[in-house]
Structure formats: structure tokens, C-alpha cells
Amino acid sequence: MQPFIQFEAVSKSFGAHTVIDSLDLTIQQGEFLSLLGPSGSGKTTILMMLAGFERPTRGTITLEGTRIDQLPPHRREMGVVFQNYALFPHMTVAENVAFPLEMKKLPRAEIATKVERALDMVRLGQLKNRRPSQLSGGQQQRVALTRALVFEPRVILMDEPLGALDKQLREHMQLEIRELHKRLGLTIVFVTHDQSEALTMSDRIAVFNGGRIEQIDSPFVIYDTPRTRFVAQFIGETNLIEADVVNVQGGRATIALSDDLVAQVDAAPELAKGQKAWFSLRPERMRLGADPAGDNALTMTIADCIYHGDHMRVQLAQGQFTFTARCERLAGDWKVGAPVVVSFDPRDCTVLAP
Template sequence: MAATPKPGANAGGQGFVEFVDVEKSYDGRAFAVTRLNLSVARGEFLTLLGPSGSGKTTTLNMLAGFERPTQGSITLEGQSVDRLPPYERNIGMVFQNYALFPHMSVEENVGFPLSVRKISKADIASRVARALDMVRLKQFGDRKPAQLSGGQQQRVALARALVFEPSLVLMDEPLGALDKKLREHMQLEIKQIHTMLGVTIVYVTHDQSEALTMSDRVAVFNNGAIAQLGSPDDLYNTPQSSFVASFIGENNTLEGVVDRISGTECRVKLNGGGEITALAIDVAQGAACHVAIRPERLKIGPAAADETALPATVDGRIYLGDHLRLLARLANEQVLTVKVGPEATMANGETVTVSCAPGDCRAFPADAGTGGFVSKQGKTT
């Protein structure tokens, strides 16, 4: 299992995987995926993230060959796969339900993709041994799937997907059936294997923390389109819509109207009273907007000269070990969640000042956040 190159463009600038003007409709009227242009680099770990019904699994199924696009085309290494059946695409698959054969041993399950490719028995044995060693299950080769834990079964499924050295591995909610602790452990294991092998992975999940932990880039889907595509840091710290800001990570949302715009910033009059200065993201003066602020970007205490000060009352304290979540109720009855240190002594009912810098607040149009993101070249890259 030799390592492949790390993320980067192929010769000529074409992506390893390309979706070009892809759309998918099951009834000819409503579209599960619309106007999808997406480029995946060789060796990249790309996650398709979004709520149920957003189009991410349909996109994965079209790449796998389980569904055909209604319009547009999909290429792999520069070659169209639109008419290729799944078994001719040289793609490994890992599913949430593992899809292991219960009557076969672990070794037989892992070796199955090699046997159908008519690989010699000696070569199968050595490659299966390497694959099981990679996922730390070499000693379990003679067991049946039912004799393994959920995490071990998922490792077997991962080894089976990698044993024939595919050019691409697709993972559809592979950790959804595991408990929280095991899921977090498997996230790190999959990422380590990806780093070791350099294989290209397209991963589907609705769990935003999972996407942020594992991915080189994340495509956030909403209503069948990509709302934003970027690195985990980009999505978390510079969301381009109210939907992305609220879907990625914990977020406070204040409702108001844009009073005035000055350069890259705007002053927002909050509904029910109060004002706040924020970065202006496609907002218009006089229009309704949502102001998004991360809990860790708020502080309790006097505001600096360029910051906004919001009088509030402590409405609750949530102890989370390494920090506290304070619920701060503003005069207009909107409640902010503020992340503070565990040593904070503010009591329920205490009057405090919540302050924030303009650069930590982002104002979005109130009716935006559901559209797709397409670059000037017409491709999401």
C-alpha cells in the first residue's frame, strides 16, 4: 500500500475528481442536487457535510455509481465515469452498517475484493495481513464479524475498502453507529491512515465536529447545493452565510436591522433595543439581518474603545469542566451564550457587561444562507 501524493492539482489543473454542472432529480421536478461543480484534489480528505436531505449522500452515491446524474458529468482521473458500473470504478466504500459478510471470517471479508479480482491466493494472504496489521486486527483474522465489537467491525470494513489499493475511498456516515468515545477514537484512526497512505477520501457526515476534526476541506451542503467550501478554519472563523455560521460550531444569533454601513463594517440596531457593530457580509442598509457571534469571542467586562458593550443579566451557568457557559440575557430579552473560565464567579441574577469586537461579529442578510457557492470560474474548487 504505497503512499500517493498529498493534495494538489493534476497536470493541466484538473482535479482528481470533477463534478461538472451535475444535477439529480428523482421525479423530474424537485432536485436533490442542483448546479454542482466540485473539484477534489488527489490525496485530499474532503467531507460532504450537511443536514438530512441536503444532497450530500446523493452526491456520494453518484460518485460511487449507485445513482446516475440527471444532468452534468463526473470524471475520475480525467476519465468520465458516468456510464461505468460501481465495480469498474476502482473505488473503495465504507458504510455505516459495515456491510460485512456474517458467514465469512475477518480475513475472508477483507480478502473478498481481491478474490473477485482474481488475485492469487498467496498475494491475497500477504495483502490481507498487511491490511489487518494497519488497522491493528491481525490477531482477529479467524473470527466472524459477530464476535467483534462495533469499532472492530468498522476497522474490518476500512481494511476491506483499502486492501485492493483503490484510487478513491468513499465513506458514508461510517461512524454513525458508534458511541461518542469510540467515534472520536475512530476519527483519529481514519485520519492517521489517510495521512499514512495518502489515499483520496470523500466522506459524508451530518456531524460538524467530525468534519472539522478530520478534513482538509469541507463542502457544506444545504438544499441540494454547496453553501460554502473551504478548510475547517475558514468555515468556522469566516462563514459566508447565516446558515453556515449556525451549522458549523456553536453560535449566537442576534436579530436586527442594518442602520448604517461604513467600509467593511456596519452598525446594527437590535430588535427590542441595543446596537452592535459587526462585519458586513452582503447586507444592505435598512435591511433585516442576523448577527453571528461565537461564544468564545464574547467576554464579560468593560468594552474597549472599538468594542460593543451590551448590558446583560446572568440567566444561567452551565459547568463543563474546563470552562463555563454563561447565559446572559440582554435588555431586549435575547440570550447570549458566553464561554468563560471555570473560575468565573458570576452568579445567577447578577448584572454584567458583555462586550465584543466588530471583527468577531458577522452580519448576514436575514433571508440568506441557503444558496450555493460557485467561484468566478464557475467551479467550486
């Protein structure tokens, strides 16, 4: 199947500084793809090249097999939503939404119908005569989204559109955008540095680091099976420790986390006896006070307990070695300084060759 959008060997440099380096990326029609990474990793530059606000230094960008990297933005049929909304303060909500249709010189009656339908779709019809300054942050965000949707673009591009909202409203808008994506079958390319946001909304996530894709996969694979140390550290929270591979046999590896702590893990194909490896274990995968007869049962000391409302963070130590475990609030009566057995399944951790 031909990719809907395709980047082929795309690079972007600003003077001597290369921001994107030989990027190959395909996006399918109807997909919600998040570009995730720290500041300066190149994700916004990719969005700007796709929108037409920046041109690649090298390489090609195609839409349904047709090159678009030389086309101006208005000929690409893409809606763009920015973090600052970019609404016209002197226009009403309805006038803001109508603006791209007026630029296309559609008949007034058709514009009015499309604007009314689009505002009703995001439950803003009753606010159509207000100006942006009279709206809340969430309402302004919905107006910006509606303006991007109203001319029925082939692709919606979003550059951290929820970054200015408070936590509760941001989570509400994540679900609204996700629902619109499913209902309308939109193709969405979404830039964010928020791991939780990407995991919540995306069909696939491309994790960027230094202008390159470290991993591109479904949220489940990205979280449960990171392929690199960077992805393991960047996505969510993990205990990441450099370990020595003691033995590899029958798909199972024995690794030494320290002189006194040895663990059994599922072996990656590239693991070999005698090499160094990175051991990654999510805090929620650890069980405290569990049956010590399992594959991995490490005796440690509780160094601290931190209350988080719906769960507890338990800091564990043995000598210089530390772990963080996440436990249900009522899972046990953990006392600082007490010994505890920490257990986990070999399948619950990831071991990465360096």
C-alpha cells in the same frame, strides 16, 4: 491543474423530486473532503453517484479527465465503507478483507500477503480468524475500512461510517482515519451530518442544503467566516440575531441588535446603511466582566448558568434579547440575576446580508 474528480452540472431526480440540482464540484487527489448537511440534503446521493450505485439524471462525473458516470461500480476502483459495515457474518476477518481481491482473481499467495499487510496496518492481525460477531463495533469498523483499502483503490468513499459508535470510540476512530489519510495519501470523500466530525477530519468541507452547496471551504473558514445564515446556524453553535444596519464607514459597520443594544462590526462588502442583516457571534468569542472601554461593551443580566464540566454556559438577557456565552469554568463567579458587561471584538462576529 486538472481536477482529480469533477462533477459538472450534475442533477439527480427521483420522479418529480430533485435531490441534487446542477452540482459543480471538484476534488483534488489526496484530499479529504467531507460532505456535510442535514438529512435529506443530498450528500449521500452524491456519494452513491460517485460510487456508481446511482446514475446522474443530467451532467457528467469524471475521474482524471475520463467520464465514469456510465461505468458500473466495479470498474471505478473505489472503496466504499458504509455505516453498517456490510461485513459477511459467515466469513472470518481475513476472508472479509480478502473478498475484493478474490473478485479481482489475484493469485492466492498475493492475496494472503496483501491481507496480512492490510490487517497489520490497522492493528488487527491477531484477530484475523475471528468472525464479525466476535468483534467490538470499533473493530468491525476497522475491518470494513481495511476491506475498502486492501485493493488499493483510487478513492475511498465513506457514508457516515462512525455513526453507530459511541462518542469516545467515534472520536478515537476519527483520529485513526485521519492518520491513515495522511500516511497513505488517500483521496477520501466522507459523508456526515456531524459538524464536529467534519471539522476534525477534513481538508475541506462542502456544506449542503436542499441539494446545493451553501459553502465549500477549509474547516477554519467554514467555522470562522460562514457566508450564509444556514452555514452560520448549522456549523457549531452561534448567537444569530436579525439586526438593522445603522451606518457603514471605513470597513466598519454600526448595527442595532435591539432598541438598547448597538454593536460595532467589521462590514461585509455588500452591507449598506438602512438594510437588515444577520449578526452571528460564537459563544466562546464573548468575554464577561471585561473592560467596558472596548469597541463592544453591552450591559446585560445573567439569566442562568449551566455547568458543563470544562466550561460554563452563561445565558444573558436584556428585555426580550438573549445571548449565550461560553466561559472557562473558573473565569468568574457568575450569579443569576446580576448585571454583567459583555464584550467582544468587531472581528469576532460575522454579519451576513440577507
